[in-house]
Amino acid sequence: MAQLILFAADIVAVSLLVFGLYFPRHRRRDLVVAYLGVNVGVLAVASALSVSTVGTGLGLGMALFGVLSIIRLRSTELDQHEVAYYFSALALGLLGALDTKPLWRNAVLMALILIVIYAGDHPRLFRGYRHQVVVLDSAITDHVALTAHLEQLLGARVHSASVQRIDLVEDTTVVDVRYMPGMRAAGTGQSTTTQLVGHR
Known part of the structure; x- marks a missing residue:
């Protein structure tokens, strides 16, 4: 029983x-x-x-x-x-x-x-945080410059930017970004491709 x-x-x-x-x-x-x-x-x-x-x-x-x-x-x-x-x-x-x-x-x-x-797993827990993999059409080796560029591009405060690949031949940077939206986005004059991986 x-x-x-x-x-x-x-x-x-x-x-x-x-x-x-x-x-x-x-x-x-x-x-x-x-x-x-x-x-x-x-x-x-x-x-x-x-x-x-x-x-x-x-x-x-x-x-x-x-x-x-x-x-x-x-x-x-x-x-x-x-x-x-x-x-x-x-x-x-x-x-x-x-x-x-x-x-x-x-x-x-x-x-x-x-x-x-x-x-x-509640949707309201850390709902302001986002996670994306961003492919930039320029090779940026300086971490400070990369963070500033991502903050301007995403219009957000970047908490973590982990570079996955830098291709100096193709002039691209693949970076895993964790950020919080809130800043006003500004034009950068550069085109990018983003892929949403997940968000919290």
Whole structure:
């Protein structure tokens, strides 16, 4: 009976995680299936191992290895918040499978995971900060000049500018920029190409 309660708690928790938090905020349908599959798969495997002669530690280690392999071998890149949702779905599945005493401890830990994800991935948290990869059509080797140029170009205060590549032949600079909008943009006389990677 206690195991069935934990199963039900896991289903409720992962439903809140996926349909209440992840999808309304990020809208990736393919990862909805992935999170649900990881959660239910880990729940089933860990439950079976808990009543078998196979060591639970070995089983959990294999489950973690499997999830890490899936994440590493994906053809499309995952953002860090998507990896966090992966591990949250995994943790919920493990908590739903482990019949520990007292029973309410697992439920409290499930709720804690949901609360942390809700707060940490909230759209209002650090909403003024942005993250872009910018390709400049000039090779700028001086960091101070690069920062000033980016602030003028983006109309923002640059907090971090990490150069990824400088091509002196093609006269280009690729830089990873983390900034906060707020300054009035001014013309620079130079054309640029930007690619949005993510924002916080």
